[in-house]
Amino acid sequence: MAELFLPQEIARTEIELMTEIFKNDHDPSAAWRAFFLSRKYGLELPELINAEIDRFAEAVGSIADRAHNGDVGAKIDNETVGKIWKNHKNRDAGPxxxxxxxxxxxxxxxxxxxxxxxxxxxxxxxxxxxxxxxxxxxxxxxxxxxxxxxxxxxxxxxxxxxxxxxxxxxxxxxxxxxxxx
Incomplete structure (x- = not known):
């Protein structure tokens, strides 16, 4: 059983690290990495990360909702997703x-x-x-x-x-x- 527990402990530590990176550097890739690990290993996600995931999903979802309701100008393309990802502050993810x-x-x-x-x-x-x-x-x-x-x-x-x-x-x-x- 201990072998099954080890990946969860590693994931928990990495979630803490990714949360700290997101908190300090506002790097969205850190938030999404934490989100991925929490889902994969069934771990709790810090509220700070949940808020970022919700922000992104709400922004994309609102465009999808407009498109679904007939707004032909509502497009989810690379440029739009990039702007949402950067939170309009021109921060590239990853560094x-x-x-x-x-x-x-x-x-x-x-x-x-x-x-x-x-x-x-x-x-x-x-x-x-x-x-x-x-x-x-x-x-x-x-x-x-x-x-x-x-x-x-x-x-x-x-x-x-x-x-x-x-x-x-x-x-x-x-x-x-x-x-x-």
Missing amino acids: AAFRAQRSFDIAVRVEQLRRDGYSSAGAVFGVCETLGVSKTIVHNAMRQHADVKHEGSDVLDTIWRPTNETRQKIKEGNFQRSGGS
Whole structure:
């Protein structure tokens, strides 16, 4: 039974993250991701996300209602849906959710390398080298997602496992590099 519970816990955590992203960045893709996960796993959806889903559905529904009642000018096309999606504030969807997922992935990679026996500096260097990111980005991700070190290996393994190629790059690296991020 525990195996069935694990995806729900992961989904619950991601819903919380997507809600926080939507709250801070007003990224509609985060709201829709949270909505999808709540429906898929039968989880409760925060009111903030419900309000966004309702806003979008009401806007599209009102156009559909007008079209159904004979308004030939009422069209639901890409441009109209785009305006509704952006909430008329010209916000493109996705960047905040992408940054949050990237940050989480970075933190998981560092933790996985540490569990594989690499020093903290080696793990950070390995992630910097393999992903082409700065130490600052890696350290910020580790601070933002410090809780990944408390996750079980079975959970982290589903997200990322270092390949032999990654391990080799880290072995070949100079862990005593100096300089900034």
